[in-house]
Amino acid sequence: MRELTDGATAIVRGAVDAGCTFFAGYPITPASQILMAMMREMPKVGGVAIQAEDEIASIGMCIGATMSGARALTATSGPGVSLYSENIGMAIMGEVPLVIVDVQRMGPGTGAATTVAQGDVQFVRWGSGGGYPIIALCPSSVLECYSLTRRAFDLAERFRCPVFLLTDKELSQTACTVDVSAYAAPPVRARTPAPAGLDPYSYDPLDGVSPLAQYGAGHVVRFTGSTHDERAFITKDPATVERLNQHLVAKIENHSSEIQLVTADLQEGAQTLLISYGVTAGAMREAVTRMRGAESKVSALTLQSLWPVPEQAILTALEGVTRVVVAELNPGQVVREVERIARGVDVIGLQRIDGEMISPTDFEEVAR
């Protein structure tokens, strides 16, 4: 059986089903649908949803609520991510699980609120001081809006860090037909209760993640967004600081294979590999069908995880091809990562920044 629905609805459903109990957001096109739906959904599950005074407060409330035991979601678009920036860094430093939806719209600046874009890929990775890693997932269909929202909640819990769900105006708002039996529901781990006396920031081994202690669970819990020791006291001791910062990198980078999520549709003997993500991957799927229908061989790789870069999957897909086309709605962002990884392969960027979607024909033309 099929339904007519959109990505925003699937994201909200995914969050509620993942056990989300707190939402704070600030209205912005094209993310407001999520705010409005969460305002309706949270009371049903005994959760809390609030329209905050700005985006800084939105993410701040989410971080505070998480420390009180909630599982929190916030949603915005590029301009709002700018205001999240400092708190994203704090969530990284304080090791707060949190899911952030970025419904991308055209930039730079205020750009065009109702126009599709995929311009925030590098921004979410490098958008907070320090340069420490985050996780970003990117659904390429309404079905994936649901399953990857669940996955985002799971990864946030697993790695105690902010996880971005990068979507865009079209995927979020275009009504699509969905086979309801095809919704995948990856498991979302429960929060492990932290035993009394455990330091809030113990990491042994260095890339390990200790349970998140939350307020009101019977023992004193300290949190800090500053450089700290294991007990959350501010320190500048070089050895302690280095261990902390190495931990923040290692807990994600050492586990990139656990986070990596792609769909590889590789064809034996294909010389060309198409790479895309998000709404653009839909056009890529149609282009592949058409090209193969016209007897030309082609491989395709859809990236559902963008950060950390799924390098292993990209390298595997690159085997045997002579050129790779990376398609995206920005002046060239993921293509930089592919250029960094690919050796001896022609890397071609297929980009549109005119506010229109990349079409299957656009793919066919560059791949010809």
Next chain:
Amino acid sequence: MNQTSVTPLATYRNERPYPFCPGCGHGPILNHLNSALVSLGVDASEVVIVSDIGCSGLSDQYFATSAFHGLHGRSITYATGIKLARPDLKVVVIMGDGGTGIGGAHLLSAARRNVGITVIVMNNFNFGMTGGQHSVTTPTGALTSTTPGGNLERPLDICATVAANGAGYVFRGTNFDKDLAERIADGMRSECFALLDVWDLCTAYFVPRNKASRKTLSATLDQLGFESGVLRDEDVAEYAAAYRAACKPHAGKPTLAPRPLDVCCTSALDRRLRIVVAGSAGGKVRSASGFVARAAILSGLWSAQKDDYPITIMTGHSVAELVLDSEEIHYTAVSRPDALLILSDDGLGKARKFLARMGADDHVFVLPEFADVETAARICVIDPARAQTRLTKAGVALYALTYAVAQLGILPVGAFEASASHGNPAYREENLRTVREAYAAALA
């Protein structure tokens, strides 16, 4: 909170000595906070001290309670989240006058919501930590590292501002006040948003530059005409409690779930069909298109609807790109439609790019006023005025789109009828009449 589990402490300070400069007022304020906690006898784990940034922001580290050390000016946002998720916790914010300034919007909002947290502003009239720059509370004329000729700005009356905007408990005093611990305890006992503006001295910067002392604090109060003492103590509805009460009727209601449509008709469509509906805001372009998208699914097809409209949704164009297919649709945009509907001048403006790409096999459906539109496609004029029942403005889009789809022969009338029954019940009868009539007219 479970009263039996409370373990009051003799002191809520830990063993760590304060880091503040000699004579700094921050330490004495923290001593008063400790006394307040002792008098309240609360469980240390149930108290969360949320510190801001600055010298004041170091404060949480000297207590044996739960703690949160956040960003400059944002402590109130974390405290709000902590409180909303766990209303039973006692949440105390400690921030400086610097944090109060940069986080002004949060202060105002917390007061307006009357969220039940207690905010202690360690107000030393300058940014201590960053080198004595002026803040929102620096008195006019005062010397700071960024007002070498004397401050030209007017200081913010924090108390008057939050009191005028909903805070339940408001107090102004100094770190020298004998009753400060009691007032902090009062603030914490109040279920409301409590704000204590506590004036103190930054001995490193503000004192030497302005010859400030305990005496000058009260002189400044008089000069400015700011009131002190307990300025407000009222029982105002607290936000976290009000929110929970408001949510009660919704508890346990079913959450969003997929809404599958039972296929009840068949369609002969065996290829992709792209229809663009070009009209104006308020013309129900999107709902009429959704109606057809649903009818397609009810006929066993796949459909997608991509909308384009200006951000000011009640004016200008409204264009829907409808894609129908017997196969799953992965690409939802339309560059060359098989059929185009022109419903208004706004729509015509947006339709021109499509018209230019269309050929003799394509169809353009227009209202009579657009009958002379230039195109290589076949033109079909739809006249809603010929409908037997008078159509509302909203009905025109549905009438014309149904007419067009009927002419193209892709969906049976039963699919439209079924779609009507899945739509908004308030318009069911009207929509049913409209689609039946349009369908009949198209086939006549």
